[in-house]
Structure formats: structure tokens, C-alpha cells
Amino acid sequence: MKLQLFKSVTFKLILLVLVVLFSLISASLLFNSQIDRLKKQIDNLYFGNFVPIIKLENIQDNYKKIISCRTLKYICDFKKEKEIILNEWDYYYNSYKNKKERNVINSIDVALKETFKVNKLYKFKEIVKKIDFLIDYETQSAYKQRKFFVEDYKTMKDYLFFNILLLLVLTFAIVAYIIYQLVKKDNQLRILNTKYKIDSITDSMTQIYNRKYFDTIFDNMTFIANANKWECAFIMFDIDFFKQYNDTYGHDLGDVALKKVANALREYFNNKYEFVFRLGGEEFGVILFDIDYDILESCLKEINQKVVDLGIEHKTSEVLDVISISIGAIIYEPNTYISANKLFKRADDSLYKSKHNGRNQYHIYKGK
Incomplete structure (x- = not known):
């Protein structure tokens, strides 16, 4: 083109x-x-x-x-x-x-x-x-x-x-x-180039950042935190019993549900230094820079309730009769030099604990 x-x-x-x-x-x-x-x-x-x-x-x-x-x-x-x-x-x-x-x-x-x-x-x-x-x-x-x-x-x-x-x-x-044509074409090419860049880092269905862009930000998260002396957080979200939802309501409505949850996350985490990603399937991730434990915990409580408040019917859920999410998070303190892989595993373990403890809840891992 x-x-x-x-x-x-x-x-x-x-x-x-x-x-x-x-x-x-x-x-x-x-x-x-x-x-x-x-x-x-x-x-x-x-x-x-x-x-x-x-x-x-x-x-x-x-x-x-x-x-x-x-x-x-x-x-x-x-x-x-x-x-x-x-x-x-x-x-x-x-x-x-x-x-x-x-x-x-x-x-x-x-x-x-x-x-x-x-x-x-x-x-x-x-x-x-x-x-x-x-x-x-x-x-x-x-x-x-x-x-x-x-x-x-x-x-x-x-x-x-x-x-x-x-x-x-x-x-x-x-x-x-x-000159007008050159400027016009240059603007069109710039817009197209910007669009291509956005498309390359955006999930086509939910319109939030994709896994590729997540890898880029997550791999540099610790360096950014260390350089700015910031605490930062990585959060993992998983829609509870989403396979059963698809089996009951079909994949089309499943896609609609994914978009609604993604939109709720994007609207809530919309400040500077807040990044929302779709990690795959019904799993989402959020990276927050310059945050502390109390603020993170408050955020997790609120976003957990906001997803429930969406009121998306889910009769086959074993938690509620609407869609809910389980959350696992980890706080990274600057200059602790934990690898990105280890951080991801700890967040995933936290998510597993939320699921194991009954879902529709959050768990925060804090440690060095």
C-alpha cells in the first residue's frame, strides 16, 4: 500500500x-x-x-x-x-x-x-x-x-x-x-505509519495493548523502576470459568464479554504510567509504575467490583451468576534486581492462589 x-x-x-x-x-x-x-x-x-x-x-x-x-x-x-x-x-x-x-x-x-x-x-x-x-x-x-x-x-x-x-x-x-499534496501525503503516510505502529502493539479484538507490547514493557519494567526509584506493580487478571461461559453462551458472546472486561480495565487504569494488556485468551495484565502497596490494594478491590458490576450474566459460574475475575499481583521494589521471569512467575502464583481460594478475589505477593 x-x-x-x-x-x-x-x-x-x-x-x-x-x-x-x-x-x-x-x-x-x-x-x-x-x-x-x-x-x-x-x-x-x-x-x-x-x-x-x-x-x-x-x-x-x-x-x-x-x-x-x-x-x-x-x-x-x-x-x-x-x-x-x-x-x-x-x-x-x-x-x-x-x-x-x-x-x-x-x-x-x-x-x-x-x-x-x-x-x-x-x-x-x-x-x-x-x-x-x-x-x-x-x-x-x-x-x-x-x-x-x-x-x-x-x-x-x-x-x-x-x-x-x-x-x-x-x-x-x-x-x-x-507543497499541499506533499504535506497531505506526508500527513497521510504519518497517520498510516502511526496506525501501523498502533496496530502492531494493539490487540485487534479488545483494542488494548497486545502480548508483544507487553513483553517489551515488562522486560524493561525493572530498569525503569530502578532508574526512577519507583515501586511498580504487575497484575494478572483471569475471567472466572470462562471456558464454561463460552460453552454456554457461545464464542460470539464470549468475545463480547472479553471486550467489556477489557474496556473496564482500560477505563479504570487510564492514568500516566498505567498499561493494560491482553496476555492471551481470557487473561489480562496491567503494569503500574510509581505505586505503593496500599494504593495497589485499593485498586484491586475497586476493579474486582467494577467487573462484577458489569452484570454480564454467567449462569454456569461456580462463584456468582455474573462474570467475575481472579487477580494476582506483585510489587517490585527498586534495586532488588529480580529477573522478569521470576516476577512473572510470582504474579502467576498469586493468581493461582486467588483461584485456589475460591476466585473473585485478589492476592498480592510482596517480597524480595
């Missing part, structure tokens, strides 16, 4: 990590595409508008030189001016233009090339005006594109901000969920 739980936790963690990685990769690709788009807009704005305006101004200046030469009638290098104009125009004409801009430029392209074929002064003056129009057009276009760019940039900035914020929230939520 632990292995299956661990595999389930591992699978969920791997799945969550993959989701986080996918989210981060997707967000990165999205952000990169938006940044590339922003870069393209910047390129279009500066290289598609600012540089061509310089080219147009160069073309205009060279046309003005040609006009000055013709008007003032002085010698100028017409061929060189023509070459410069055509080169600058070729650069401008082949630069990036949208469809609307291309329609405007195409008409001017025809007019510009016609000036050198006709070679008339009025043609040069007309083309200067058209170039001047182009400069204004490019300036206005650049202004509009910048305006659109600023709006897009602001929208994109907000978009990126909210996406980053969303990613942070998502990442935080996923991490919080992972």
Missing part, C-alpha cells in the same frame, strides 16, 4: 513538473514572438521611413543643382547628378513599402525617369515638387506609424505584463499545490 501511494505521489509530481515546464516554454515562445514583432516594427519605423527621407532629400538637392545650372547657365556635371539621383532613387524605390505607398511611388517613378528622357527645365521643377510631396508623405507616414507603434507597444507591454503576472500566479498555484 505504501509503495502504491508513493508511486501515485511520484506520478502526480512528475505530471505537475511537466505542466510547469510546458507553461514556461509556451510563455517564453510567446514572449519571444512578441519581442520579434516589436523589433520588426522598430525596423520598419526607422529603416522604412527615416532613411528613405534622407535619400529623397539627396535626390531633391541634386535636382535643385541641375535646375540652378540650367537657370544660371553655368557648367555642371549633369551626368554625375543624374547618376546620383538614379542611385538614390533606386535605393528608395526598393526599400520596404506597403501597398498604398507603393501605388504612390510607382507614379512618381515614371515621372522621375521621364525627366531625364525629356530633359526639360519645367520637368525638373515638377519632379522637385513631387519629391517634396514624397518627403511630406513619408514624414506623415512615419508619424502615423510611430503613433500606431506607441499604441501597439503600450498594448503589448500590458499584454506581456499580465501574461507574466498570470504565469507567476500559475507557477505559485502549482508550487502551492505541490
Whole structure:
């Protein structure tokens, strides 16, 4: 069961990590595409508008030189001016233009090339005006594109901000969920582990400590008593004529009777340093630390009566018409160094004396 739980936790963690990685990769690709788009807009704005305006101004200046030469009638290098104009125009004409801009430029392209074929002064003056129009057009276009760019940039900035914020929230939520699942599973495993530990030391039917746990506590009883300078007691209980009870009422009711007696013992011996065990069958044991003879005797009288007061019918008992118990106990004094086996035998002998003397009574062995 632990292995299956661990595999389930591992699978969920791997799945969550993959989701986080996918989210981060997707967000990165999205952000990169938006940044590339922003870069393209910047390129279009500066290289598609600012540089061509310089080219147009160069073309205009060279046309003005040609006009000055013709008007003032002085010698100028017409061929060189023509070459410069055509080169600058070729650069401008082949630069990036949208469809609307291309329609405007195409008409001017025809007019510009016609000036050198006709070679008339009025043609040069007309083309200067058209170039001047182009400069204004490019300036206005650049202004509009910048305006659109600023709006897009602001929208994109907000978009990126909210996406980053969303990613942070998502990442935080996923991490919080992972932590929650880990804590939850850890608590479940801790609870299961505690349950397994409790189950390993608990009698499944009566829900008091089992014989295995008794052996652990009993084997260390003398060491605990010696270390703390405590007197301690070991008590053995046996239900009187329990075989006859089972024969008369059946094992199901026998189990019910055992649970009731065990519960009575557990409720009575419920203080710190008091341990109640089922030793086997209808036999129970109790270990009490830091106790003296008078208190022990008082306890045995009271618990003996409490079992009788349960009023569990037992018609085949030779003592009473209800279930009763016989009790044997021993007091251990610190630093007497009696072995655990000897203590158990003395308590068992005390129990035997209670039975031999008529049952439904207690006997305490006190000695070194």
C-alpha cells in the first residue's frame, strides 16, 4: 500500500513538473514572438521611413543643382547628378513599402525617369515638387506609424505584463499545490505509519495493548523502576470459568464479554504510567509504575467490583451468576534486581492462589 501511494505521489509530481515546464516554454515562445514583432516594427519605423527621407532629400538637392545650372547657365556635371539621383532613387524605390505607398511611388517613378528622357527645365521643377510631396508623405507616414507603434507597444507591454503576472500566479498555484499534496501525503503516510505502529502493539479484538507490547514493557519494567526509584506493580487478571461461559453462551458472546472486561480495565487504569494488556485468551495484565502497596490494594478491590458490576450474566459460574475475575499481583521494589521471569512467575502464583481460594478475589505477593 505504501509503495502504491508513493508511486501515485511520484506520478502526480512528475505530471505537475511537466505542466510547469510546458507553461514556461509556451510563455517564453510567446514572449519571444512578441519581442520579434516589436523589433520588426522598430525596423520598419526607422529603416522604412527615416532613411528613405534622407535619400529623397539627396535626390531633391541634386535636382535643385541641375535646375540652378540650367537657370544660371553655368557648367555642371549633369551626368554625375543624374547618376546620383538614379542611385538614390533606386535605393528608395526598393526599400520596404506597403501597398498604398507603393501605388504612390510607382507614379512618381515614371515621372522621375521621364525627366531625364525629356530633359526639360519645367520637368525638373515638377519632379522637385513631387519629391517634396514624397518627403511630406513619408514624414506623415512615419508619424502615423510611430503613433500606431506607441499604441501597439503600450498594448503589448500590458499584454506581456499580465501574461507574466498570470504565469507567476500559475507557477505559485502549482508550487502551492505541490507543497499541499506533499504535506497531505506526508500527513497521510504519518497517520498510516502511526496506525501501523498502533496496530502492531494493539490487540485487534479488545483494542488494548497486545502480548508483544507487553513483553517489551515488562522486560524493561525493572530498569525503569530502578532508574526512577519507583515501586511498580504487575497484575494478572483471569475471567472466572470462562471456558464454561463460552460453552454456554457461545464464542460470539464470549468475545463480547472479553471486550467489556477489557474496556473496564482500560477505563479504570487510564492514568500516566498505567498499561493494560491482553496476555492471551481470557487473561489480562496491567503494569503500574510509581505505586505503593496500599494504593495497589485499593485498586484491586475497586476493579474486582467494577467487573462484577458489569452484570454480564454467567449462569454456569461456580462463584456468582455474573462474570467475575481472579487477580494476582506483585510489587517490585527498586534495586532488588529480580529477573522478569521470576516476577512473572510470582504474579502467576498469586493468581493461582486467588483461584485456589475460591476466585473473585485478589492476592498480592510482596517480597524480595
